[in-house]
Amino acid sequence: MDVRVDYGMCQDHGQCAIAAPKVFQMGDDGKLVYDKHPEDSQRDEVEEAADVCPVQAIFLDES
């Protein structure tokens, strides 16, 4: 699956890293790093991460 975070919108709330820690991590500089093509087994967690992002900055392909 494809994941995209709009860094222009992201405000480093870090909620995604709590919901889907395998896919989203907060780097040492406090900025978000993430896996753009996670395994399909991560889908539920990634959906969850997209839901809990307070600024709705996470986009997934829905294919």
Next chain:
Amino acid sequence: MPSHVVIVGGSMGGLRAAEQLIANKFDGVVTIVGDEKHMPYNRPPLSKDVLAAERDDQNSTLDHWHSSVAFRQRKSIADVRWRLGSPAVSSDLGAKTVTLADGEVLNYDGLVVATGLRPRRLDLPGPQSGRHVIRTLDDAIGLRAELHPGTRVIVVGGGFIGCETAATARKLGCEVHIVEPMAVPMIRPLGEEFGNALRRVHEASGVHIHTGLSVEAVVAAAEDTSRLSAVILTDGTRLGADVLVESVGSHPNVEWLDGNGLDLGNGVLCDNHMRVESRPEVVAVGDIARFPDPATGNIPRRIEHWCIPTDTAKRAAATLIAHLSDEPCPDVPFSPLPSFWSDQFGLRLQGYGSPGDADHISVLEGDLSAPVDQDPSALDGTVVGYYQGSRLVGVVMLSPSPVTARNYREAVETSRAAVLTS
């Protein structure tokens, strides 16, 4: 026979309830009834980015703004039926029906109550033009159109939304006054010391704060008596005003449930499964739900935070599906961790737990008395713990690093979990 779930309330709670029903393999029909015409959108940006945005933006139509705050729709909810722009006006929970303003009567097997809140209004006669609240996208756009450099703005109510609105209006160059009936802004959620630190941030940025006072009257403009030109405070102070923002709390949208014998005193009373009293096929989610949390003493309360519609929707969907399929409800206690944030003058306030329950606080990192005259970021990294006796019940941080935020979130979670297992 497939069953029908009606969700009343077409915002975050309603959307999450639909998603969770379907994620839990509900295979009947879902209808969402909403008063607003818009598909569900995110409210926190309304007092922040939407209000702050460039006014001359040629794209600044309602549709443009809606698309900038709309919630992502899971593909799984493509078959949900939306009945937007026509509120539910009454219900008969015995007959399992909901009646909409346009006369349509919907029959249901399961009902989700997700009608949220509306702002309380000040009971002040006189000119109405220039008076605003901020709950909906339409509210935010209406207010934004009136905020110009030099506009005199009075915000009544120094809670989170009032203070955010004041900060945003100030950034737009308005002359801003906050009128707060309590002694300190944001005192209820944050306590005196923290509230005072934020007060200094506001004042250093030019916001005037009047505490212990309220607005007693609005004065009409001589040239146009429908518009206000000043407000009179309870101590007689007269403040020139072009815009009055009423941010004095909210009122749960429960009227459509009248006549069913429910306790609607402050939202809809539910049990820990989010079930509405004695109605196993009716559940409530989000801001309107008053439910007991075993981690905070089991006293039913409403929690007006962004995380709650999602958490309660998960619980409510599981409860409803269990009921509709004659299965027992999941037998684990439900205790969602309240999490909230606020953005004011470049500071991100981030909180977990229920600091309002504390009997004392302790500054765990940083210094709440740091001078902010030059730069509010002097408070960055401050962490305040909220305690009931020796128990940590909440933590509030200012612009914490993600690692700090995560560690303190875990500390609050651990402390709450200890109550559940004791």
